[in-house]
Amino acid sequence: MARAGLASVGQDPGGSPAGRLLDWYDRHARDLPWRVSPRAGARRAAPDPYRVWLSEIMLQQTTVKTVGPYFEDFIARWPRVEDLAAADTAEVMSAWAGLGYYSRARNLHACARMVTEELDGIFPQTEEGLLALPGVGPYTAAAIAAIAFDEPAAVMDGNVERVISRLCAITTPLPAAKAEIRDRLRTLVPDTRPGDFAQATMDLGATLCSPKKPACSLCPWTDICAGAAQGIAETLPVKPPKKEKPTRHGAAFWLTDGKGHVLLRTRPPMGLLGGMDEVPGTEWREQKAADHLLHAPADAPWEALPGTVRHVFTHFALELVVYSAEVADRPQAEGEWVPVDGLTARALPTVMRKVVAHADPDAAKQFRRRK
Numbered sequence: 001m002a003r004a005g006l007a008s009v010g011q012d013p014g015g016s017p018a019g020r021l022l023d024w025y026d027r028h029a030r031d032l033p034w035r036v037s038p039r040a041g042a043r044r045a046a047p048d049p050y051r052v053w054l055s056e057i058m059l060q061q062t063t064v065k066t067v068g069p070y071f072e073d074f075i076a077r078w079p080r081v082e083d084l085a086a087a088d089t090a091e092v093m094s095a096w097a098g099l100g101y102y103s104r105a106r107n108l109h110a111c112a113r114m115v116t117e118e119l120d121g122i123f124p125q126t127e128e129g130l131l132a133l134p135g136v137g138p139y140t141a142a143a144i145a146a147i148a149f150d151e152p153a154a155v156m157d158g159n160v161e162r163v164i165s166r167l168c169a170i171t172t173p174l175p176a177a178k179a180e181i182r183d184r185l186r187t188l189v190p191d192t193r194p195g196d197f198a199q200a201t202m203d204l205g206a207t208l209c210s211p212k213k214p215a216c217s218l219c220p221w222t223d224i225c226a227g228a229a230q231g232i233a234e235t236l237p238v239k240p241p242k243k244e245k246p247t248r249h250g251a252a253f254w255l256t257d258g259k260g261h262v263l264l265r266t267r268p269p270m271g272l273l274g275g276m277d278e279v280p281g282t283e284w285r286e287q288k289a290a291d292h293l294l295h296a297p298a299d300a301p302w303e304a305l306p307g308t309v310r311h312v313f314t315h316f317a318l319e320l321v322v323y324s325a326e327v328a329d330r331p332q333a334e335g336e337w338v339p340v341d342g343l344t345a346r347a348l349p350t351v352m353r354k355v356v357a358h359a360d361p362d363a364a365k366q367f368r369r370r371k
Contacts, residue, residue, distance in 0.1 A: 017167075017221060018190035018197055024220035025200035030207070032064065033072055038196060047195070049123040050081045052148040056140050057108050059157075061101055064206070070099050081123075084109070085116035093275055093347035098367070102276055102349060106269075107135025125149040146198040154186045155198035159205025164188075165237035166209060166227035173238040181237070209233075247317045251292035252281040252309070252352075254324045254359035255300055257337060263297060264346060265335030272313070277346045279355045280335060284318055292321060298333040300325035309358050311351040318351065322358045341366065 015023075026038045034055035036047045054074060058067045073095060078084035084092070089109055096105035111134045115123055123144070124130050130141035145151035156164070161181055164170070168184045170177050190197055208215045214233055216222045227233035255263040262279075269275045280297040282289065293302055302323040309320040330337060338346060340363050343356060357364035 016190070017188055017224060020220045021200045021204065022190075022193055022196055025196060025203060028203070028207070029199070030064075030203050033068060033075075035199065047148045049144065049148040051075065053081075053111075053123060053136075053140075053144050054084075054108075056143045056147075057104055057111075057135060058099065060104060060140065062099060066099070070096070080121070081112050082116050082121050085112040089275070090347060094345055097276070097347045098350050098353065100350060102273055104135060106275060110134040111136065123148065126151065127153055143198065147195040150193070150195045152189050152191055152194040153198070154182055154189055155201070156182055156185055157202060157205075159209070160185065160198075160201045161205075161237055162211065163201055163205045163209045163221075166214075166233045167221055167225050169226035169230055169232065170236065171232070171238055173240055175240075177237060245312070245315065245317050246286055247319055248284040248286055249288045249319050249321075250282045250284040251289075251295070251321045251323060252279045252355045252359075253296050253302070254279055254322060254355070255297060255333070256324075256326045256340065257330050258326050258328055260340050261337040262340050262343075263333055263335045264338050264348075265297075273349050273351075275347070276349045276352070278348070278352050279359075280333075281320065292323065296323065297335065298327075298331035300327050300331065305358060307358070309351070309354045311354055320351075320355060322355055324359050343367070 029035070029038050031037065032055075034051045036045050055067065055071055058071055058074075074084070077095065078087055087109070089106075092109045093102070093105055096102065096108075099105070114133060115121060124132070125145065125148075127138075127141040127145045130136050130144050131138070136144070139155070139157060142153035142155045143157075146153040146155050156178075161174070161178070164181045164185050165177060168181075170180055170184070172180060185201075188197075204219070204221075208219050212234065216225070216228050216233060219225065219228075222228055225233065227236050253263075264277050265280050267273050267276050267278055282292055282295040296302060302325045305322045305324055309318075309322060311318045311320075340360065343363060344366050348356070353364065353367050356367075
């Protein structure tokens with residue numbers, strides 16, 4: 001495979017790679033609500049470990065644009081880790097609703113309680129210590145250690161993978177290339193300002209070293225980038241062919257009582273969307289079923305609504321038929337009758353918000369108002 005020798009990178013006459021990147025970061029750092037800017041850092045403003053941890057958990061497999069409003073909402077509600085630990089689990093799940101990957105919310109709350117109750121509200125400062133916390137894996141531990149505590153950790157998210165694979169022209173396909181990319185990254189992490197270096201590398205990938213049409217002419221590493229020199233930067237990192245996702249099918253039942261309430265139920269605590277609220281429905285299976293109404297939550301004048309709701313999870317796509325009915329008297333049914341105009345207080349995941357929008361477009365407007 002083609003490689004850029006790190007020895008040549010280290011001998012760059014324009015300064016060390018880390019130094020050049022940090023100079024660029026000082027001028028072009030993104031303004032993010034959880035970040036201490038380089039200028040503030042120069043005034044010895046210390047990052048808040050709680051805010052760093054919260055942002056990193058939220059950013060797992062989620063974009064910065066999406067996370068911003070959620071982060072600010074959480075900080076407004078629970079400004080300290082002790083506040084979050086004391087919150088009701090249902091309230092935390094509701095605040096998280098729409099952000100996806102709901103096991104993160106359960107682990108987030110468990111971690112806040114552990115830090116508060118067992119660690120006196122103080123986050124561990126090392127990768128090893130952070131790895132012992134619920135919901136904190138190798139990447140997140142490295143990110144918190146570097147950004148919050150300036151530990152010289154190699155922080156590698158998708159943006160950083162792309163930057164380093166191009167800088168070093170690593171042509172091994174992912175995921176096999178991850179170990180080599182991480183090894184190369186470790187050689188670049190400086191002893192001075194490793195937290196800023198981690199954020200600078202992320203920013204470089206998010207702004208200039210983009211997946212398509214990277215802005216190489218503006219990059220502080222363009223003249224030492226082996227991928228650019230070989231004309232292959234845009235092809236890196238090499239990704240394996242995408243596997244086609246299977247589609248599962250099911251039904252959802254929107255049942256109202258004519259007095260402004262709808263029947264919801266809570267999913268089991270473990271598994272996909274565990275502990276979240278849902279519009280009652282059938283199991284999700286790869287084979288389409290013709291007996292949806294046999295699994296309705298109650299006897300009611302059900303009508304199938306035109307069209308379907310489609311949602312894509314990590315490993316499969318889901319297609320739901322939505323049935324709607326209104327009853328004068330509430331039947332015996334598993335679940336809870338909740339106000340239709342108060343659904344933002346419930347822990348409804350995105351797929352269920354789509355069901356609400358399909359069944360009652362006016363009710364779904366409250367979700368847009370919230371965010």
